[in-house]
Amino acid sequence: xxxxxxxxxxxxxxxxxxxxxxxxxxxxxxxxxxxxxxxxxxxxxxxxxxxxxxxxxxxxxxxxxxxxxxxxxxxxxxxxxxxxxxxxxxxxxxxxxxxxxxxxxxxxxxxxxxxxxxxxxxxxxxxxxxxxxxxxxxxxxxxxxxxxxxxxxxxxxxxxxxxxxxxxxxxxxxxxxxxxxxxxxxxxxxxxxxxxxxxxxxxxxxxxxxxxxxxxxxxxxxxx
Amino acid sequence: xxxxxxxxxxxxxxxxxxxxxxxxxxxxxxxxxxxxxxxxxxxxxxx
Numbered sequence: 001x002x003x004x005x006x007x008x009x010x011x012x013x014x015x016x017x018x019x020x021x022x023x024x025x026x027x028x029x030x031x032x033x034x035x036x037x038x039x040x041x042x043x044x045x046x047x048x049x050x051x052x053x054x055x056x057x058x059x060x061x062x063x064x065x066x067x068x069x070x071x072x073x074x075x076x077x078x079x080x081x082x083x084x085x086x087x088x089x090x091x092x093x094x095x096x097x098x099x100x101x102x103x104x105x106x107x108x109x110x111x112x113x114x115x116x117x118x119x120x121x122x123x124x125x126x127x128x129x130x131x132x133x134x135x136x137x138x139x140x141x142x143x144x145x146x147x148x149x150x151x152x153x154x155x156x157x158x159x160x161x162x163x164x165x166x167x168x169x170x171x172x173x174x175x176x177x178x179x180x181x182x183x184x185x186x187x188x189x190x191x192x193x194x195x196x197x198x199x200x201x202x203x204x205x206x207x208x209x210x211x212x213x214x215x216x217x218x219x220x221x222x223x224x
Numbered sequence: 225x226x227x228x229x230x231x232x233x234x235x236x237x238x239x240x241x242x243x244x245x246x247x248x249x250x251x252x253x254x255x256x257x258x259x260x261x262x263x264x265x266x267x268x269x270x271x
Binding site: 014018022032033034036037040041044080083086087090091094095097098196199200203204206207210211213214217218220221224 | 225227228231234235242249259
């Protein structure tokens with residue numbers, strides 16, 4: 001399937017999920033309309049976890065196999081995950097300001113999410129500083145494995161510590177959960193964002209494969 | 225509706241981040257494709 005066709009399908013899906021979030025899902029009783037940010041914010045957070053999980057898997061695989069393809073997947077997933085976590089860090093304060101009266105607070109969940117963004121930004125900066133491809137791949141894979149340790153900390157932070165951030169609504173145990181129309185809207189939004197994630201990771205992977213071809217061709221040109 | 229502007233701002237900001245990122249990947253891809261063509265032409269000429 002052509003990538004422009006896939007992008008068109010995703011565009012329609014995103015429009016449908018946007019419609020569901022705004023018109024189909026009911027307005028939450030205590031927060032009002034501002035709660036609708038939740039559909040994008042939480043879906044992006046879960047998609048970022050999927051991206052960082054993929055990066056972790058690729059990094060582990062690179063350490064054991066030294067396959068260039070694992071390195072390409074690692075950097076692609078890390079960069080796309082960073083885009084998703086940036087959306088989380090931007091939409092969170094937009095929700096927080098009318099609800100809490102402040103844009104930001106250094107509680108466990110917010111701080112650990114901010115650190116997560118910084119860790120994967122450092123992962124990409126580290127790659128840009130190492131010229132030799134094998135060394136770059138190995139060092140960044142080891143750093144990526146370390147960076148992933150923050151993901152479970154972000155996920156469990158609201159379960160382990162008292163935080164300003166709301167308690168879990170999804171998979172939060174007894175008493176938690178979503179109203180059925182909210183659940184449908186949320187799951188479809190997450191599905192659409194997973195499509196965006198796959199589209200972006202595959203485009204970024206093609207970029208890395210092409211970069212490797214350029215490096216090979218340059219070496220060949222230098223030899224001559 | 226109270227705070228509707230904040231909700232719209234959040235969605236616009238979110239989709240803008242994805243769109244800008246996709247454009248940046250597409251631009252880098254196009255630059256690299258041109259570089260591959262240039263290097264291939266250089267190597268063919270050298271033969």
